Amino acid sequence: MAVLFYVLAFDLVQLLTALATFEWVKQGPYSVKTLLWLLLGASVVHLAFVAIGLALSAFVSKVKTITSMGVGLVLGTYFLSLLAKLSSKLDFFKYVSPFKYADAVDIVKRGGLDLRYLTLALAIIVILLAFTYYFYQRKDLAA
16 A cells, blocks of 8 residues: 555656646647646556566565566566567567556557556556465565
């Protein structure tokens, strides 16, 4: 719950800052709806990485190891999202990378999130959180 609070607090600050900044520097009209979709997409990516990190932490007990794995996972999945954009032969990587679930270019073109990616992201989040809860019930935290 603490992680969820921090992510939602961060996303709220990000939302308020983005809205204030856009209003401050605007030189013409912009789509608040598109901006909100972009920020919602970022929140989905944040929650996906939270769920992945929590699931990994159910098996790894050393903080240094989980931190290194987390950074490697974020950088690795970002690299996979770039590969998916570069070649149609590597297009399958878009399903592996949470970054592709909320791609800014797609959101601006569509005017919102792609329902397929949103559904996939939410399914991954729910499954990994259930997985984490199940395995943390059996984890020996004293070890």
